[in-house]
Amino acid sequence: MDLSEYSFVIVGSGLLGSVVAERITSQLGQKILLIEKRNHVGGNCFSEVDKETNIEFHKYGTHIFHTDNERVWKYINQFTNFNSYRHQVLSSYQNKIYQLPINLETINSFYNITLKPFEVDDFLARLKTPLEKAPSNFEEKAISIIGKDLYEAFIKSYTEKQWQVDPKQLPASIFNRLPFRKNYHESYYFDKWQGVPTDGYATMFNKLLSDKKITVLLNTDFFSVRNQLKKNAIIIYSGPIDKFFDYRFGKLSWRTLSFHQETISVEDFQGNAVINYPEKEIPYIRIHEPKHLHPERNYTTEKTIIFKEYSMKDDGKNPFYPILSDDNQQKYDLYKKEADQLKNVFIAGRLGDYKYYDMHQTIEKALDIFETGIAPQIGTIS
Numbered sequence: 001m002d003l004s005e006y007s008f009v010i011v012g013s014g015l016l017g018s019v020v021a022e023r024i025t026s027q028l029g030q031k032i033l034l035i036e037k038r039n040h041v042g043g044n045c046f047s048e049v050d051k052e053t054n055i056e057f058h059k060y061g062t063h064i065f066h067t068d069n070e071r072v073w074k075y076i077n078q079f080t081n082f083n084s085y086r087h088q089v090l091s092s093y094q095n096k097i098y099q100l101p102i103n104l105e106t107i108n109s110f111y112n113i114t115l116k117p118f119e120v121d122d123f124l125a126r127l128k129t130p131l132e133k134a135p136s137n138f139e140e141k142a143i144s145i146i147g148k149d150l151y152e153a154f155i156k157s158y159t160e161k162q163w164q165v166d167p168k169q170l171p172a173s174i175f176n177r178l179p180f181r182k183n184y185h186e187s188y189y190f191d192k193w194q195g196v197p198t199d200g201y202a203t204m205f206n207k208l209l210s211d212k213k214i215t216v217l218l219n220t221d222f223f224s225v226r227n228q229l230k231k232n233a234i235i236i237y238s239g240p241i242d243k244f245f246d247y248r249f250g251k252l253s254w255r256t257l258s259f260h261q262e263t264i265s266v267e268d269f270q271g272n273a274v275i276n277y278p279e280k281e282i283p284y285i286r287i288h289e290p291k292h293l294h295p296e297r298n299y300t301t302e303k304t305i306i307f308k309e310y311s312m313k314d315d316g317k318n319p320f321y322p323i324l325s326d327d328n329q330q331k332y333d334l335y336k337k338e339a340d341q342l343k344n345v346f347i348a349g350r351l352g353d354y355k356y357y358d359m360h361q362t363i364e365k366a367l368d369i370f371e372t373g374i375a376p377q378i379g380t381i382s
């Protein structure tokens, strides 16, 4: 196959790469070479159907689509419908189940009291040591909001297990991902639009990439075919940014996940899609039970499948999430400066931008790259 005939090359078929591929073919009529290292498209959003139970599961952890962004919502609805699933998370601490995000139910049940919403601030204030300056890291931020007891029960060890760094070295912004509520609302997200693709993520990706002008090369490492590509091809690269530049400013830190599947002969194992395990002694961070993600499907089986999720540091071979320390951020800024010099290359996505994106943010980024970066260049492509 002659790879040099393609003026557009996309590296990685996750949401970033797939959305840009769809835009270029449908709006500009150009053909695309899409290079994917794995044996399937869809990146970490990919879903599969378990052969024995017929239950659809998310291969790289539960992915709930949620957004307040109308442009993104309208765009993605051209390729899938979403079901009515609303995400709720529970946390298992000392053999008792609590609601998460931490809300009034969590506080009352943890302290065995019955506070009213307007009493929460005073109650927590009495438990907190006043800070001399504004919280500057994850731990300080968390304690300033929920106090030390709740932090130590539900957050500290979970975060250590998840990130493998001292929570003092993480930015406060990661804690901001987790809402804190002084009422009994238990929905994980409040976004206007939420759900799981009714026919699964794999079907959604197949639709995004259905145009015959898109050639997908699976099981292919971009770096081993790079020198066969057309010299002035436009490259949209969604892999790790440090690897693109041959680690010239040093390696960025990443973490990865692994999932251990079990098939269990009961109809419902834990009664919820996700239960978190914040205790240090338990090696996994959460248990997923994907059967709960599709309430609209009539799974008839008397069996269920569960996935125990383990989080670990990654040496750059299988990166899932950036580890956002100051040190890494400084290195990333150097790579970003280099990337900005390249006219024909767009580096983006969670691994390319070194950011903790949710799915809707990645789609927005892809639409922006297409509209402001790629479409205006079309006249210059030969």
Ligand code: UDP
Pocket (backbone or CB within 6 Å): 091, 100, 154, 155, 156, 158, 159, 162, 174, 175, 177, 178, 276, 278
């Ligand atoms: N977190 C925690 N305990 C939990 C859930 C989350 O300490 O039970 C912390 C953890 O540091 C995590 C952050 O809150 O990285 C944000 O949580 P979120 O659910 O957004 O993480 P995700 O599952 O999307 O990686």
